[in-house]
Amino acid sequence: MSEPVPPAVPATEPVAAPTPAPETPSSLPAGGWLRVTRLRVLTQTFFFLVFLAAIWLTSFGRLRGWPTSLFLEMDPLVGLTTLLTTGTLYRAMLWSILLFVLTLLLGRVFCNWVCPMGTLIQFTGWLTGRRRTDQQRIALSRYRKFFQLKYLLLAVVLGAAVFGSAQNGWFDPQPTLYRSFTVGVLPILGKLGVPVSVRPHEHQFAWLVLGMFLLIVGSAAWIPRFFCRTLCPLGAFLGFLSRFSLARIDRDPAKCVDCDLCLKTCEGASDPQGALRKSECFVCFNCIEDCPYDALSFQWLPKRGREVTNPDVGRRSVIAAAALGALFFGISRTSGETTKNWSKTAIRPPGSVPEKDFLARCIKCDQCIRVCPTNVLQPAWLETGVEGVFTPVMNMRMGYCELNCVLCGTVCPTGAIQKISLEQKHGQGEWASVGPVTSGTAFYDRGRCFPWAMDRPCVVCEEVCPVSPKAIYTRDVVIQDRWGNPVTLHRPYIDPSLCIGCGICEHECPVADERAVRVTAVGESRSKERSLLLESGNTGQRAVPSEVVAPVGDTPFEGQDPFRSDEPG
Amino acid sequence: MAEPVTWRSPHEIKRREFMRYAGGTVLTAVAGAGLGLALHDGRDGRQYFEDLANAETVTLPRYDLNNPAGPNRIAVVHGQAASVMVKAAFDTLGGLDKFIVPGDVVLVKPNVAFDRPPEMGASTSPEVLSAVIQQVRECGAKRVLVADNPINQPEGCFEKTGLGPAARAAGGEVILPRPERFTDLAVGRLREGDQVTGEPGEALDRWLVFYEPLRLATKVIGIAPAKDHNLCGASMTMKNWYGLLGGRRNQFHQAIHEVIADFPLMIKPTLVMLDATRILTRNGPTGGSLADVDTTQSQIVVGTDMVAVDAYGWGLLRRRGRPPEYLARAKRRGLGEDDLGLVDKVEFNV
Numbered sequence: 001m002s003e004p005v006p007p008a009v010p011a012t013e014p015v016a017a018p019t020p021a022p023e024t025p026s027s028l029p030a031g032g033w034l035r036v037t038r039l040r041v042l043t044q045t046f047f048f049l050v051f052l053a054a055i056w057l058t059s060f061g062r063l064r065g066w067p068t069s070l071f072l073e074m075d076p077l078v079g080l081t082t083l084l085t086t087g088t089l090y091r092a093m094l095w096s097i098l099l100f101v102l103t104l105l106l107g108r109v110f111c112n113w114v115c116p117m118g119t120l121i122q123f124t125g126w127l128t129g130r131r132r133t134d135q136q137r138i139a140l141s142r143y144r145k146f147f148q149l150k151y152l153l154l155a156v157v158l159g160a161a162v163f164g165s166a167q168n169g170w171f172d173p174q175p176t177l178y179r180s181f182t183v184g185v186l187p188i189l190g191k192l193g194v195p196v197s198v199r200p201h202e203h204q205f206a207w208l209v210l211g212m213f214l215l216i217v218g219s220a221a222w223i224p225r226f227f228c229r230t231l232c233p234l235g236a237f238l239g240f241l242s243r244f245s246l247a248r249i250d251r252d253p254a255k256c257v258d259c260d261l262c263l264k265t266c267e268g269a270s271d272p273q274g275a276l277r278k279s280e281c282f283v284c285f286n287c288i289e290d291c292p293y294d295a296l297s298f299q300w301l302p303k304r305g306r307e308v309t310n311p312d313v314g315r316r317s318v319i320a321a322a323a324l325g326a327l328f329f330g331i332s333r334t335s336g337e338t339t340k341n342w343s344k345t346a347i348r349p350p351g352s353v354p355e356k357d358f359l360a361r362c363i364k365c366d367q368c369i370r371v372c373p374t375n376v377l378q379p380a381w382l383e384t385g386v387e388g389v390f391t392p393v394m395n396m397r398m399g400y401c402e403l404n405c406v407l408c409g410t411v412c413p414t415g416a417i418q419k420i421s422l423e424q425k426h427g428q429g430e431w432a433s434v435g436p437v438t439s440g441t442a443f444y445d446r447g448r449c450f451p452w453a454m455d456r457p458c459v460v461c462e463e464v465c466p467v468s469p470k471a472i473y474t475r476d477v478v479i480q481d482r483w484g485n486p487v488t489l490h491r492p493y494i495d496p497s498l499c500i501g502c503g504i505c506e507h508e509c510p511v512a513d514e515r516a517v518r519v520t521a522v523g524e525s526r527s528k529e530r531s532l533l534l535e536s537g538n539t540g541q542r543a544v545p546s547e548v549v550a551p552v553g554d555t556p557f558e559g560q561d562p563f564r565s566d567e568p569g
Numbered sequence: 570m571a572e573p574v575t576w577r578s579p580h581e582i583k584r585r586e587f588m589r590y591a592g593g594t595v596l597t598a599v600a601g602a603g604l605g606l607a608l609h610d611g612r613d614g615r616q617y618f619e620d621l622a623n624a625e626t627v628t629l630p631r632y633d634l635n636n637p638a639g640p641n642r643i644a645v646v647h648g649q650a651a652s653v654m655v656k657a658a659f660d661t662l663g664g665l666d667k668f669i670v671p672g673d674v675v676l677v678k679p680n681v682a683f684d685r686p687p688e689m690g691a692s693t694s695p696e697v698l699s700a701v702i703q704q705v706r707e708c709g710a711k712r713v714l715v716a717d718n719p720i721n722q723p724e725g726c727f728e729k730t731g732l733g734p735a736a737r738a739a740g741g742e743v744i745l746p747r748p749e750r751f752t753d754l755a756v757g758r759l760r761e762g763d764q765v766t767g768e769p770g771e772a773l774d775r776w777l778v779f780y781e782p783l784r785l786a787t788k789v790i791g792i793a794p795a796k797d798h799n800l801c802g803a804s805m806t807m808k809n810w811y812g813l814l815g816g817r818r819n820q821f822h823q824a825i826h827e828v829i830a831d832f833p834l835m836i837k838p839t840l841v842m843l844d845a846t847r848i849l850t851r852n853g854p855t856g857g858s859l860a861d862v863d864t865t866q867s868q869i870v871v872g873t874d875m876v877a878v879d880a881y882g883w884g885l886l887r888r889r890g891r892p893p894e895y896l897a898r899a900k901r902r903g904l905g906e907d908d909l910g911l912v913d914k915v916e917f918n919v
Contacts, residue, residue, distance in 0.1 A: 008689040079605065088610035097605045104598045301582055301590055353613050354621075409614055418614030434622070534772060534820040534828075 009289030010376065017301050019565035036285040040112065044119040051116035055181045058411055059197070061380065067092070069231070071116065072413040076100040076241075077157075077175040077347035082356035082414050084161035085360035090415040100241065107245035108238045108440040111228060112267055112282035113485035117173035117216070119230055122267060123486060124217050125224035135265050140223055141266040145279060147229045148313040150236035152321040157233050159325020164356065165332070165387050166414075172234050173227075176216065181388060182370035183379055184210035201375045202398065225267050228279050229280070236311070243309050249287060250302040257297035260285035262296055271308070272296060277532030279311040329387075342530065344385040347394040347501065349377060351403060351420040354527040355384070361416035364390040368408035368417055372504040374399035374495040376503065377408060394439060396503030396519055401439060403466040403502060439502030441492050441532055442471070449516035451489040455481045459490050461505035461517050471498035496523060496532055517530070591703065624736040625756040625899035627780055632789040636873040637663035638913075641906055643872035643881060645916040651696035651869075655704060657919045658842070658871040669788055670710025670838050675839075676716060677701055677741065679732050680793050680809050683855050684721035687731050690849035690862040691793045695735035697844045697869065700738035701792060706798050713739075716782035717812045718746040750781035751815045757834045770831030771902075772824045777816035788839040791875070795845040795859075797853030797881050801825045802893035803886055804854045805879040806841040807832050830898035833875055833905050843870040843882045850886055876905020877912045884909075 050070060058068040069092070072078055079096030083089055089096070099110055111118050129137070135561055157168045169175040183203040189208075190196040203209075219226035251262075262272045265287075272287040273548050288296045294354035337343060338355050351369060352358055369377040371391050376399030379390040392408070394401060406425055409417040420437065423429045427436035442461075450458035453475075462472040474490035481487045494517075501519050509515040523532035582590070612620070636642055644661035648654040659665040669675060679693035686697055702713050715736040719726035723745050744750070756773040758765050772850030783789070792807035800822055801808065810832040811818065819843050821828040848863040849856045856862065866885055873876045876899045883892045896907040906912055 041875050083608060085603070086610075088608050089605045091608050095603045095604065100605070101598045102592050104601075125682060186597035197826055241597075244597050246591055252827075301587070304590075353617065415610070415617070418617045420618070423616060424618070434618075528777075528816060531817065531820070534823040535774070 014497070016459040018056060023125060023519065031239070035289065037289055043113050043337055044122075047114045048116045048119045048448070051177070055178065055186070055370065056263070058182075058370045060368055060371065060405075060407060063371060063383055063407065063410070069178075069365070069367050069411055069413040070095065071174045072178065072363070072367070073426035074099050075172065075234060077154075077168050077172050077237045078105070078363050078414065080237065081157060081161045081166050081168040081363070084158065085164045085166050086357070090361070090413070091419075093413065099238075103238045103241040104244045106247055107242040107278060107281060108235065108268070108282050110238060111232075111281045113234055113387060115173060115234075117177040118225070118282075119348070120177075120217055121220045121225055128221035132381075134261070134454065136226055136262040137265065138260050141263040141269045143269045143271050143280065143312075145312070147269065147280065148317070149230050149309065150232055151240070151311050151313040152165070152317060152348040153231060154233040154236035154240075155318045155321035156325035156328065159322035159521045160329045161325070162322075163326055163329040164360045165329045166360055166363055167328070167387065168233060169362070169390065170364065171216075173216075173232055174234070175363045175365035176213070178370070179364060180209055180213035182366045184213055186370075187563065199375070203369070204378050204398075205390075225269075228267075228282070229269055229509055239311055241555055242278045242281070243311070243346045247280055247298060248302055249281055249296055250284070250299040250306060251276065252295045253306075254273050255293045257295075259294060262291050264290050275306055275308050277308040277312065279308075285539060291348060295463050320417050332385050337382075337388070342521070343383045344522065345393065345395075346380070347396075347440045347503075347519065347521045348524065348526070349392060349394060349408045349417055350425050350439050350500075351406060351418045352417060352439075352526055353418060355466050355530075358382070358391070358416050359387050361414040362388075362391045363416075365412040365413065366390065366392065368392045371407045371411045372399070373405060373407065374402050376507075387554070394503060394519075396506035397515070400504035400507040401502040403500075408413055409443060436467070436500050438523055438525040440503070440519045440521045442505050442517050442519045443499065444501070445514070445518065446496065446518050448511050448514060450510075451491045452516075455479065455487055455489065457487075457489060458510065459492050460508050460510060462490070464504045464508045466502060466504060467498055467500055469498060488566045490518070499523065570867045574792050583667050584732065599607075604890075624753065626753045626775055627778070627784075628755050628758045628760045629783060629836060630760045631837040632786065632839045633873060634668055634839060637667045638915075640874060641877060641911060641913040643874070643877050643914050645868055645881065645914055646816055646919055647866075647868040648919040649867055649919070650702065650919075651694065652700040653708055653919050654846075654869050655697060655700035655842075658869055659704060661915050662840075662871060662873070665704050666708045668686075669705055669708035669710055673708075673710045673787045674712045674714065675705045675710045675788045675790060676714045676782045677705065678782075678789065678791045678809065678813065678838075679715065679717060680722070680804075680812060681717040681719045681723075681730055681732050682794075682812060684725045684729050684773055686695060687727060688847070688859060688862065689856045690794060690796065691848040691854065691856045692726075693732060693794050693844050694732040694846050695731035697740075697842070697846060698792060699734055699735045699739040701790060701842065702736060702741045706740050706788070710788075712785070713864060714782045715741045716744040716746070716779060718779045718814070718815055720778050726738075734881070736826070744782045746779050746815070750779060751777045752780040754778035754835075756801045756831060759837065767834070770834050771828075771898075772821075772827035773831045773835065773893040776814055779815060783813070789836065791838050791841040792844055793841070794847065795843055795851065795885050796849040796856070797851055797886060799823060799853060802888070803879070803883055805882040806843050806875040807879050807895065807899070809841075810836055823893055826894040827894075829895035830902065834902070834909060838875070840871060841875045841878055843878050844884050845869060845882065848885055874905045874912075876900060876907050877914065880907040880909055881912065881914065 054068040057066045073092040074095040076096040076099050079093050160167045183206050186196050187201050190200045216227045260273050267284040268282040268477045269278040270277045376394045376397055377392045380388050380393040383393050406420050409419045424431045425437045444451040451458040465472040472492050472494050476490055478486055478488050503519045505517045506515045507517050509517050524530050644658040644660045646654045679698050681692055683691040683693045697718050705713050725745055736743050756770045756776055758767045791809050792804055793806040796804040798804040807829050846867045849861055851861045852861050870878050870881055880896055899905050900907040
């Protein structure tokens, strides 16, 4: 017994039709090839292809002003979170207003018409659930109490956001999908031989990002749209907004025979067979087409009495969850990574805003990591604290920061990495008085460096140092090697006033495991607290003596500071 | 099959009913979209970093008055009893009541840098602090604030130097350097009425300052011990203002003389006092042994020109060699007199 047998004829024509329906202007045909759900699938496919195009275009050489971060910029949860954390709506985040208003009018149409993550999840559910009986389908699409979890997750996110920590990126489907493709899917394609980039990109914690992604998508095999129904904080926000929507699916109780077939392919598990849960409905139109009795329709200004207007979640639970978000903020800041205990490996790309503002803005979408041509940008684990997981940090073993590149700030949807010009990055032109943007400082490990420790020439680091004059200079010494032969060595030094922390010296250092020259975050220009050198007051400039126009390799050190005047008397 | 999508309401709806139905939707949409548009941040990185560099700073007022005994007058009073020495020194400048008037809020800034007993000479002497607070109160000051941002842990420093108990016993209020009491200061730009004039320092432009006591105060008196300093030679009344700054002041050692010479530009105190009742002659500025402390020259020096006071104080350390470069730097910039031949020194015993 698999399928309930629908009655051959509709049970009874309603005696008194409640509405004089016939002349209503119909926008969309019900049956035939171009029925509403077909149109919907086409739309979903279109937007999924748009997403694929966006992620493909987010790349050196293809990024020609395409709005490749569009799904992030239209995401009103990104908008709300960063509005709370920064008090502003950054540049193209204005698009999120569009989706905000659309949802207020029509409900969660985004979830089943646009969201590329939703499309992927729905497809997975369809693919894995084809052998299910109608009874099983109906059972799997009944509303469950635990679907309220997403509202609690949303409250946690907003609770942390009020205090200045953007944490929507853990589960917000737009950042999560971008991140999963950047860190997981595309590099895997690269490993399988697809020419994604000339030098294959690799990413630390790819296993974690991919694992989360597989769970998010794969859980649809267990319960259709499990992530969308249960965990998606964007869906929760849109669901909350849906309480205001002016149109919804409406059931005509006079036509309904309570067969529950409308639940067969209900995406949102929104109880179309009863009082519709507005906040759960994805407006997929499946129920309307599944209803054998035409009891369901999408209606403008339907009666209020036949719906569950608000999300099914208690006020106290929401307050408790928001308090948990505030607690998360407190706990993560208590560990000190943003203040006293900041990590030397928390090296942010040039153009990044000061760390507290960074954590207020970064949504872990990893578009910067995607566009980075050298692979130096990597998703962080705990380098910048638990708040900063999956945010971008530079790992000089993976790559280095290309001097003539500012792409990461160009694609950043929230301004965690600001859109800066090459002139500003290099500290030239009108930025000459400010100096270059620096991300850290290089230091030598003399015990591992060939000319310092092993009587062997090298200075690859000096060769590749891209600034002019070079931040790496050498002092020449003539020594006797262990057999008594004279050897001239160029021993390298760093001039911290010229080093920009790009890390190419570390990247190219031949001491391959623990490099003999390594960049740490100190000296970055985005905040005074992490600076290395005292800046000159008159100009605000980093103290570069004006005589330094060429490296002064051979000048020996002066013996004594001439200004030191406290010889014991 | 019937139409699945209808754009007309199934039931007749009156205008008032529609307003009630859609009112919340429209209000939320307008409010949300309006908020988003109102808070739109269209800046690019150029503007963001410019704004960051030009973020709000505070400026300091001038706390100084004309020295009635002349700008170059310094009083050098030898003796043993701090209260007598302090009174006599103020009188030599024409009396403290020429500087402090009833109703003033007076910030007294001792050197509380290290967690050490007063006998070690690493901090201002509690007896001198106490005497100054009493004198200030006798002039009718409404409040006397005592503040410093020590290198060691602040609570411990104030207790173990004896300066906290001495301040409270004499009627002063200790203000501890909590983080929220710090603000970015535009160094060198001074406020007179509504006017802000002046240029940034040579080394310091914007710097985090322990602003709360400076905001409350109408007059400021610095009381510095005379100490050896490992890098700059001596720590006296000029270097004492280091203790009102916060942030990465460990970078000051990269240009110590430039930084110290910026202090007479940064703050115009009402009076400065060099407390040489104990002189830390070696192992400064921390000391740590009574053998480093000279008590045989017990004296205090008061003036309005911190460069002149320090130029005199340098001699107390009995060094050969040039005086600290910051004195000459300050002189070159017109911030004080480092030539003792041009200083009107009045010296006596009590």
